[in-house]
Amino acid sequence: MKAIDDFLAQAEREHNSGDLPLVTLAYAQSLDGSLALRRGEPINLSSESAYALTHHLRAWHDALLVGIGTVLSDDPQLTVRFVDGEDPQPVILDTHLRLPAKTRLHAHPIPAWVFCAPNAPTSSSGANYRTFPTPFDKNNRLDLRHILGTLHANGIRRLMVEGGAGIIESFLRAGLVNTAILTIAPAWVGGLKSAATPLGNGKCVQDYPHLQSVHSAQLEENIIVWGYLKN
Numbered sequence: 001m002k003a004i005d006d007f008l009a010q011a012e013r014e015h016n017s018g019d020l021p022l023v024t025l026a027y028a029q030s031l032d033g034s035l036a037l038r039r040g041e042p043i044n045l046s047s048e049s050a051y052a053l054t055h056h057l058r059a060w061h062d063a064l065l066v067g068i069g070t071v072l073s074d075d076p077q078l079t080v081r082f083v084d085g086e087d088p089q090p091v092i093l094d095t096h097l098r099l100p101a102k103t104r105l106h107a108h109p110i111p112a113w114v115f116c117a118p119n120a121p122t123s124s125s126g127a128n129y130r131t132f133p134t135p136f137d138k139n140n141r142l143d144l145r146h147i148l149g150t151l152h153a154n155g156i157r158r159l160m161v162e163g164g165a166g167i168i169e170s171f172l173r174a175g176l177v178n179t180a181i182l183t184i185a186p187a188w189v190g191g192l193k194s195a196a197t198p199l200g201n202g203k204c205v206q207d208y209p210h211l212q213s214v215h216s217a218q219l220e221e222n223i224i225v226w227g228y229l230k231n
């Protein structure tokens, strides 16, 4: 979609966090903000065109990040399949290296980069991924800013964060998202939300992470909403 391509190109030109990649949050949700029915019970929120857009976005980015929760519940391939384009570097946040020995990710042409705790057991020889021991932040989670710095140092300039719920919440709380591109499905689900507790404090939209310069377009039954993220 040309309008989104132009938006991302401009966001990249204006991006001035010298040692961090441009971070795009991109996921699908229902009208009530549900990402899935429950953990491990995905629902199909995207039309064919919206899936194609997601894969187009994957191809534009250098790396694609998801949490271990998404790997365990959905076993995603994290490849570009519905459009022409390069696969981005798969990146997994997995504190305790719970990544199973056999997932569809192991068939990915690019070995995943797995960010884990400094003391996590090291990967077994021959494992199809590379580990990055990472310090904790003040909340005892893998330090996202440190992860972004490491990704940048390893050549990643455009990072797409696709989910799931815990990862989206952490990135929003940390104020580390530059742009967001959301696929909205026209249904109320009452399922797993992207944030379990309030992300701000106040009575105005501006008191919460919000979009600025909001744009939207319709793709089949989905509404695509995008803009710059402000905390």
Ligand SMILES: NC(=O)c1ccc[n+]([C@@H]2O[C@H](COP(=O)([O-])OP(=O)(O)OC[C@H]3O[C@@H](n4cnc5c(N)ncnc54)[C@H](OP(=O)(O)O)[C@@H]3O)[C@@H](O)[C@H]2O)c1
Pocket: 026, 027, 028, 029, 034, 035, 036, 038, 039, 040, 041, 042, 043, 045, 066, 067, 068, 069, 070, 071, 073, 074, 093, 094, 095, 096, 098, 141, 142, 143, 144, 162, 163, 164, 165, 166, 167, 168, 170, 192
């Ligand atoms: N609708 C969509 O577009 C979409 C996209 C993706 C996923 N999903 C859905 O999201 C659900 C999975 O969400 P989830 O919350 O269970 O899993 P998740 O967000 O994929 O992963 C969360 C896990 O990542 C690890 N982690 C490591 N560092 C972290 C940090 N700094 N902040 C947060 N988490 C960190 C934690 O596990 P450890 O402590 O073990 O490391 C945490 O439990 C699935 O049902 C999936 O279908 C939907």
